Amino acid sequence: MTPTITAFERSPDRGRGQARDMRVRWALEEVDQPYDVRLVSFSEMKKPAHRALHPFGQIPTYEEGDLALFESGAIVFHIAERHGGLLPDDANARARAITWMFAAVSTLEPPILERETAVLLERDETWHEKRLPRVEDRIRKRLADLSAHLGDADWLDGAFSAGDLMMVGVLRRLNGSGILDEYPNLSAYLARGEARPAFKRAFDAQLAVFTAASTS
């Protein structure tokens, strides 16, 4: 059964693929599973029909028969559990890959989200200029630790896994900030993720939505 995911009708990042549907598209491409996309507008996202799928009125959601999921991490994990290629077979390595999935959304993403919120909602406040560098330093603290862990390895723990997919998805939110450039091995890690054919197919698919919307 072909699953259906939801994505923004109009990409707020102008097709740069930073919305969370990108992680789900990428996972589905890694395991070579076709999927349908239902585009939702910002107003539709807040209506009861969409909230029945996603209590917080966001994207992405994932529908497959009578299963409905939300949260990109949970959806990626669901895909990874059912199809080979995103989680190691060895039980300990699998548990560690899942650890990196949680680390991506729970340890790396919060300070990155805080920066996005500051730039989006507090840009015109008197405190913004003084406060932003501090928020960015909190991001750097995490990035320095991640960089030390990665060292000169290609991926976080052995072969590419759903943990890397989630981490690259989170780190991509820093695109355009310049912060990642301070950690050459993390920049190379990000580039390695983005160079995967499955990433490229997913990226092109979400870009096509933006291109179609902006020429229609």
Place this chain on the structure above:
Amino acid sequence: MTPTITAFERSPDRGRGQARDMRVRWALEEVDQPYDVRLVSFSEMKKPAHRALHPFGQIPTYEEGDLALFESGAIVFHIAERHGGLLPDDANARARAITWMFAAVSTLEPPILERETAVLLERDETWHEKRLPRVEDRIRKRLADLSAHLGDADWLDGAFSAGDLMMVGVLRRLNGSGILDEYPNLSAYLARGEARPAFKRAFDAQLAVFTAASTS
């Protein structure tokens, strides 16, 4: 094999059980598994020996034979996968319980963390008084959605699961803020979680660490 977890040598919350080891202790108590605790100081947490277990120099970690994990969500999931009682048997219900685990750390916890950071690090800044209510409004947005989803149900999706354990663990970080009181069904949900015998055993165990440290 009895697993060993790490926890703060001196609880920064004075035994109120808001550190993330509490979630792991609670999960182990729910599935009736004994565990050992190794207490670490703030300086030990940043040293190479601990960083080899936890790249971000935090607690908790989980060691079991040659397996070493970090991230409370990943550890709780590992425990839930290996022992009955924290994840439903039905495949779809299991996937939804995992969704709530991710929702706890990825959707609810970030604005709550942002508030903690503001209170802890920006309390004396000129902007704090004006900014804090905005941060709290971002928390309320999430809580309102969660409250609407929960309605008058006992738990987030059928029986108590690892999703509820993680969500209660995250919501407990608001203890003392008064914000949760604005959502009576969420306050009752929190109380329901804290009333579970396994929660109480876990709470008492972490409190005993604080009591011993403060009388030694």
